[in-house]
Amino acid sequence: MKMVLRSALLPSLALLAGCTAVIDQSSFFPQSAAAPQAKLTPPAGYVMDDRMVELPGLGTMHVVRLDNPASEATLIYSGGNMSFVATQSGHAAVLARAIGADLIFYDYPGRGGTTVPPTIDASIAAGPALLQRLRELGWIGRGPLFAYGLSFGGSQAAAMVRGGGFGGLIIEGSAADIASVGRNFIPPVARPFVKLSVDPELHRFDYLGYAAAARTPVLLLSSRSDDIVRDRNMSDFQRQLQERGSEVTFVSVPGGHGTALLQPAAIAAIRDFFGRNSAR
Numbered sequence: 001m002k003m004v005l006r007s008a009l010l011p012s013l014a015l016l017a018g019c020t021a022v023i024d025q026s027s028f029f030p031q032s033a034a035a036p037q038a039k040l041t042p043p044a045g046y047v048m049d050d051r052m053v054e055l056p057g058l059g060t061m062h063v064v065r066l067d068n069p070a071s072e073a074t075l076i077y078s079g080g081n082m083s084f085v086a087t088q089s090g091h092a093a094v095l096a097r098a099i100g101a102d103l104i105f106y107d108y109p110g111r112g113g114t115t116v117p118p119t120i121d122a123s124i125a126a127g128p129a130l131l132q133r134l135r136e137l138g139w140i141g142r143g144p145l146f147a148y149g150l151s152f153g154g155s156q157a158a159a160m161v162r163g164g165g166f167g168g169l170i171i172e173g174s175a176a177d178i179a180s181v182g183r184n185f186i187p188p189v190a191r192p193f194v195k196l197s198v199d200p201e202l203h204r205f206d207y208l209g210y211a212a213a214a215r216t217p218v219l220l221l222s223s224r225s226d227d228i229v230r231d232r233n234m235s236d237f238q239r240q241l242q243e244r245g246s247e248v249t250f251v252s253v254p255g256g257h258g259t260a261l262l263q264p265a266a267i268a269a270i271r272d273f274f275g276r277n278s279a280r
Contacts, residue, residue, distance in 0.1 A: 019194055019195070020195045020197055021195070021196050022197050023178055023179070023182050023196070023198050025118075025202065028178070028205075029118045030081035030083075030110075030118070030152065031081070033084075035084065035112075036086050036087050038087045039089075040085055040086050041092075042092065043093050043097070045069075045096075046066045046067060047066070048064060048065070048067075049064065049067065050062075051065075052113055053137070055133060057129075058116045058122055058129055059115035059122075060115045060116070061106055061126070061130060062085060062106060062114045063106045064104070064106070065104050065139050066102065066103040066104075071100050072143025073099070073101035073102065073145070073146070073274075074141075074143060074144070074145050075099065075104070075148055076104045076134075076148070077091065077148045078147070078150070078152075078156040079105070079108075079151075079153050080150045080152050080173075080258055081151065081152035081153075083108070083153070085111075085112050091261055092105070094261045094267065097267075098267050098270050098274070101144075104134065120202070120205055123205060124204070124205055127156060128162075128163055131160055144167040144279075145167055146168050146169070146170065149169075150173060151229065151258060152174070154172070154173075154174025155174065155176070155210075157169060161214040162211075162214050164214060164215060168273055168274070168277040169214060169216055170218075171237075172221040172222075173222070173223060173234075173258055174229055175233040175234050175237040176207035176240065177240075178198050179196055179197075180233055180236065183196055184230060184233070185228075208237075208244070215245075217246075218246050218248045219249045219251065219270065220234050220237060220238055220249070221266050221269065222235070222251070222252045223255040223260055224253065224254055224255070225254065225255055226255075226256055227257070229257065231252055234250065238250045251269040253266045
């Protein structure tokens with residue numbers, strides 16, 4: 001989220017007085033990036049299944065399952081907009097130690113071989129379509145099912161869970177109010193002179209509505225030194241979800257954007273949230 005929004009806003013900020021910066025589809029979705037040299041390594045005791053799966057009418061998606069033979073629970077992880085499946089070894093290791101569930105990772109358009117187009121319509125449809133394919137593959141069974149979304153991935157996780165059937169939704173460093181988050185990229189001295197607008201096309205992707213429609217408990221993980229999605233953004237998100245009837249747990253930990261899984265308090269919150277909601 002950080003690099004994309006900054007690339008969209010900084011050229012406009014140079015104009016200062018009377019300028020308008022627009023957040024549109026190109027600044028919302030992950031951008032093209034060089035493939036990393038890293039390779040996903042499964043946690044000890046886990047078995048990796050790496051596949052390209054077809055999402056009818058959308059294209060193919062690169063998906064990896066890290067299976068814990070001792071677990072029937074599953075967590076689907078949606079990374080930030082700079083993420084690749086190949087770079088998720090660290091997150092996988094932490095989540096495996098915390099909850100021991102099967103872990104599923106997937107690549108966004110243009111990464112890892114994924115050919116789903118980077119459009120609003122595809123983003124709206126991809127989550128439910130992927131979920132259906134995972135069930136058909138047998139990667140999701142009768143055990144508890146959770147979704148985790150970091151930054152941009154929070155919106156993708158929300159779109160995935162809106163059909164129900166999840167024990168819980170975990171969102172780290174993400175909020176549905178795109179305009180408020182976007183303003184965090186504008187230097188305080190420039191804010192009186194810069195008008196920030198959101199392309200109406202983006203509103204068709206109803207992040208808040210999707211998260212609330214799931215009718216599943218939500219854990220919000222906020223990092224106190226996050227200058228991209230601030231504590232106040234996530235606190236507002238908590239209020240908005242609660243106003244729509246969601247059961248929300250809010251946890252704020254030290255650190256910057258995307259670092260919550262380095263914090264013992266966040267790991268403990270995930271473990272507790274997982275345990276409390278696995279029987280639902």
